[in-house]
Amino acid sequence: MSAKKFAILVIPEGSHRVRRFSVQRSLLNWVACGMVLVLLGLSALVFDYVRTNLDQSEFARLQVENREQRDEMRRLVVRLEDLRKEMVVLAQNDAKVRVMAKLSRPKGDSLSGVGGPGSDDLPQEYSDIQRRIDDLRHQIDLQRESQEEIQGFLNDQRSLLAAKPSGYPVKGWTTSSFGMRRDPFNGRRKMHEGYDIAARTGTPVTATADGIVSQSKAVPGYGKMVVIDHGYGYRTYYGHNSKNYVKVGQRVKRGERIAAVGNTGRSTGSHVHYEVRMNGVPVNPKKFF
Template identity: 55%
Template sequence: MIIPESGQKVRRLVVSRALLACCILMAGLGLAVLGYVVSDYSQLSANQDALMRLQVENSQQRHDYQHLSMEFSRLRQEMVLLAETDASIRRMADIDTSVDDLPPGIGGASETEDDAVLSDIQKQINDMRVAIELRRQSQEEIRSLLNDRQSLSGATPHGWPVKGWITSYFGVRKSPYTGQRKHHEGLDIAANTGMPIFATADGVVARVETSPGYGKMVVLDHGYGYRTRYAHNSKNLVKRGQRVSRGDKIAEVGNTGRSTGPHVHYEVLLDGVPIDPRKSL
């Protein structure tokens, strides 16, 4: 029944059961369709959000991969340079020049790159950083070895202390004073009085003194157990504690002490024991 505004005729509307049922059914279908659309839209929206997240993650992974690839290439190049330098230093030191195999390069990114691949690359980079540090330590050790060798070479007596000729050799000889056989602990090198006497190795002046037997004498300490003695000088030109280098003038030839003529009595001692100086001339 429909009741209009006052003064108008009341109308009566009769709806059959079938029509009512049809309306209810249509309303139910409409609600179902609406629910499906809303649900499908929500699922689509969620899928779009997930897709966007995946795209962001994929973009970040590609960025990380490119960054790690560049870092790997940089470290690999550094490793190559270190290997070349290492081989050069090892050749100088005359030791094994074998070079460790370098790690392979990294290919370009593909659609299947994931966190596991990035983690593997990061591990390779960490391993290479360790290898580079070990290579640097090895080079420092070799440089230290070369420095020690250079120091030892400079400290080892070599060459003639004076320009002259040998008049008495190292070993057992007949004493010019007593005629008895006696061990001679150095070389006697004859030269004119005043001729320069030179240090035969780098070192420090250990003794500058005059004694009845050696006369005016200079003793140099070269380290590594080496010492040299220069005796019967006419003049000593260095002071105790003074540093000298091979070839420096330290004294002049003379005939002081127990001597039969101008010469240099030259001794080489290793760990306090006289050795034959001829091996170093």
């Protein structure tokens, strides 16, 4: 292919004369180059066009996605706000219960702590939602602590209630109440540190509160006596029994039979000498009837 010139023959159909063109090889080269360039240019155009189209559909897709995400975020915020409102109600109830239980205000001030600025508008950042969730989390922790405190308090109250003497230890009639009185044996004025309730010998004597028997024996003056330790500083004494039914260390419930009425010790008739002591100091049992 080293020829410098080419001949192009144009042969028409029929009997027309054959035309002959003579073409320089360099011209052919130029034409070929030009065609390659045109092709390259065309493909660049097509490529650009396709890419633009793709970009646009991607853009549209992202727009939709973005809108969906914003909607999702809005729903999330609404739900967070619902939760926050419920927390406010819970905190208010908690505060009421604390007032009823005469407990101090919860630490962390859970009522005003709930919330935050502009809870209804859409947050711009996920970090904002995160912050709201953290706030709620914190509120829930405070609530839990407060609830545990209330629960502990109520448990204490229940044990205190069970431990606090209540009612009479025996069915009978009062023969001597708490306070200064004339001694039935020698007539001298003397402090009577209990409450005397007369009843027939053998009548059951019952514990006036839950507790543990700390004494069950004959004591000079008191005769056969039972002492019950109730905790919280309370102790009750039941004297002059004809019989004690309980042993030291025994756990007793309120209303449980512990002895039988009698006339043992320094007594002028069948009765129970009932004492309530608070931290060792005799108090008027009348306050507990």
